[in-house]
Amino acid sequence: MTDPQLVLAEGVQRALAAAFGPEYAAEDPLIRPSQFADYQANVAMSLARRLGRAPREVAQAIADNIDIPGTVEISGPGFVNLTLSDGWLAAQAAEQLADDRLGVPVETPATVVVDYSAPNAAKEMHVGHLRTTVVGDALVRVQAHLGHRVIRQNHLGDWGTPFGMLIEHLLDMGEAAAVAQLEAGEGNPYYQAARAKFDSDPAFNERARARVVTLQAEDPETMRLWHIFMNATIRYFNKVYTELGVTLTDDDIAGESMYNHMLAQVCDELESRGIAVISDGALCVFPPGFTGREGQPLPFMIRKSDGGYGYATTDLATIRYRIQDLKADRIIYVIGVTQSLHLQMLFASARLAGWLPDEVRAEHVQIGSVLGSDGKMFKTRAGKSIKLLELLEEAETRAAAVLVDRDYDEATRAEIGHAVGMGAVKYADLSVSHDSEYVFDFDRMLALTGNTGPYLQYATARIRSIFRRGGFDPAEPHGPIVIGHPAERALALQLLGFGAVVAEVGEANAPHKLCAYLFDLASAFTTFYENCPVLKADSEEDRQSRLALAALTLRVLVQGLDLLGIEVPERM
RNA sequence: GCGCCCUUAGCUCAGCCGGAUAGAGCAUCGGACUUCUAAUCCGACGGUCGGGGGUUCGAAUCCCUCAGGGCGCGCCA
Numbered sequence: 001m002t003d004p005q006l007v008l009a010e011g012v013q014r015a016l017a018a019a020f021g022p023e024y025a026a027e028d029p030l031i032r033p034s035q036f037a038d039y040q041a042n043v044a045m046s047l048a049r050r051l052g053r054a055p056r057e058v059a060q061a062i063a064d065n066i067d068i069p070g071t072v073e074i075s076g077p078g079f080v081n082l083t084l085s086d087g088w089l090a091a092q093a094a095e096q097l098a099d100d101r102l103g104v105p106v107e108t109p110a111t112v113v114v115d116y117s118a119p120n121a122a123k124e125m126h127v128g129h130l131r132t133t134v135v136g137d138a139l140v141r142v143q144a145h146l147g148h149r150v151i152r153q154n155h156l157g158d159w160g161t162p163f164g165m166l167i168e169h170l171l172d173m174g175e176a177a178a179v180a181q182l183e184a185g186e187g188n189p190y191y192q193a194a195r196a197k198f199d200s201d202p203a204f205n206e207r208a209r210a211r212v213v214t215l216q217a218e219d220p221e222t223m224r225l226w227h228i229f230m231n232a233t234i235r236y237f238n239k240v241y242t243e244l245g246v247t248l249t250d251d252d253i254a255g256e257s258m259y260n261h262m263l264a265q266v267c268d269e270l271e272s273r274g275i276a277v278i279s280d281g282a283l284c285v286f287p288p289g290f291t292g293r294e295g296q297p298l299p300f301m302i303r304k305s306d307g308g309y310g311y312a313t314t315d316l317a318t319i320r321y322r323i324q325d326l327k328a329d330r331i332i333y334v335i336g337v338t339q340s341l342h343l344q345m346l347f348a349s350a351r352l353a354g355w356l357p358d359e360v361r362a363e364h365v366q367i368g369s370v371l372g373s374d375g376k377m378f379k380t381r382a383g384k385s386i387k388l389l390e391l392l393e394e395a396e397t398r399a400a401a402v403l404v405d406r407d408y409d410e411a412t413r414a415e416i417g418h419a420v421g422m423g424a425v426k427y428a429d430l431s432v433s434h435d436s437e438y439v440f441d442f443d444r445m446l447a448l449t450g451n452t453g454p455y456l457q458y459a460t461a462r463i464r465s466i467f468r469r470g471g472f473d474p475a476e477p478h479g480p481i482v483i484g485h486p487a488e489r490a491l492a493l494q495l496l497g498f499g500a501v502v503a504e505v506g507e508a509n510a511p512h513k514l515c516a517y518l519f520d521l522a523s524a525f526t527t528f529y530e531n532c533p534v535l536k537a538d539s540e541e542d543r544q545s546r547l548a549l550a551a552l553t554l555r556v557l558v559q560g561l562d563l564l565g566i567e568v569p570e571r572m
Numbered sequence: 573g574c575g576c577c578c579u580u581a582g583c584u585c586a587g588c589c590g591g592a593u594a595g596a597g598c599a600u601c602g603g604a605c606u607u608c609u610a611a612u613c614c615g616a617c618g619g620u621c622g623g624g625g626g627u628u629c630g631a632a633u634c635c636c637u638c639a640g641g642g643c644g645c646g647c648c649a
Binding site: 028030032034035036040042045046048049055075076077078079120122123157159160161162256279280281282284290291292294295298299300301303304305306308310311312314336337338339340341342344366368369377399402403406420431432433435436437438439441444447448449450451452454455457458459461462463465466467468469470512513516519520523526527529530533534535536550571572 | 574575584585586587593596597598611629645646647648
């Protein structure tokens, strides 16, 4: 199949070349969706001045020279309204149905490193952390589907000074008890207990500080304890990932500890090359363009005056590793907005060092903060924190509760509840732009009406129901597609836009655009569903055509939801 | 003080590579199940796009400025 916007753009470009000369063949025809036609080209108005002609005159010249599978109309100050023919739309939809990729392009393969999730083992993990995980996983799925070599990097917070007290607390508790607590997702109380002792018990405090030293020195016994702590914590993370259907595995873990042995070399190299200098006893890079309070250069500190390393050092080692060892062409950091300045300075410093060449894209997908009901950011000391697994279980329970009057057995209900509950939670994070902050709200996340995951899943369940009732298989060929009713036309037109949307989501790291597209598609299908009986169509031709449209809609919805990481139950 | 982000309908948000009458969901009100799943659909109501200025044939969109809010800014990560 062919992307309608592409066909129209090329058609307008050929018309421009024919009317005004070949130098206009590459002009952007400014194709936009239109309320008066399928699409409109706005190029006549922008070009009029350069051509020294009236906009309507330019539009007329385009219309006179254009050759597209549809009709052209000029209106207003110079809009070129483009309407595709029903026959062409039907033929393209049929091609899309026959296409395994449903019109999604295969891009020139690149190596895309995606840094996401990255929970911190030494801090509380709250609902806000779900968001980077869910958004990152959707981006990963989209990049992979577009044909790229995707490397997931789960940059766990698994190293640093807090681990001294965490390990000492593990010794106090006993290894088995500590592991049990951590695996159960009680990382918060564990951390808080350790912290309380660290603050109030001088002897513990001293042990913890000493433990940091042996940890940095990679003393075998300390490392053994560290592994016990981390393995239990990772098992809990994996429970959350499994429940959510996140594609991260242990193979994707590349935590801070992994870069520990590279830090000294990073500093030495930057210092010897004069890129980093000593300032107030600390080793700093001063990337150009960054200024602080008094207008003085802003430091990117890579070695503290006490000789210790911070996350700036780790992140530099990380970016170098991703480019030199992983051969990244593009690095996507799915990390909170609060890290914005840090990442800007990281990228600038890495470019300065030559580790991040111009041709490698480094992007920060800023994830908006999730706020408490008081409208403020979550803090470690904040009282009631909801355990992630309990949140997810509640989502499933609520989703399953809607199914009480359906005639499903308990196992089926639980299965549907799982898919719908997880879909609801994930869609809530994906359907708004990633950088907007929002107040955490159970009801909002779990609402099953409106522009939500369940609405989209429900559309697929209704389509499957049609096939089930008719004794047909959506995977078998149906058709040919014939467009009669306006709802059929609108549905076909919407379906054809799938490939372009997926490509745009990959380019702009914007899964919410895929959500918007799928919601529009589900709406278009529902209108079709209300107006165009499939099984009881007036003729066999109509029935075959509508079965084909329904099958195509099902496949696009399922594929689109899969790219978002949302499962689709067979029935609801 | 500097930097980044935000301010669109009662609420939550799209739209912001400039284009025609600014959209959707929720909420509210009124309709639609003898008809393929009503977790649905149709209709109504609802907006000085924070204020002001500029660029433009045309600005929610680009630029400047002011106000309000958030986040960050050398030894936590």
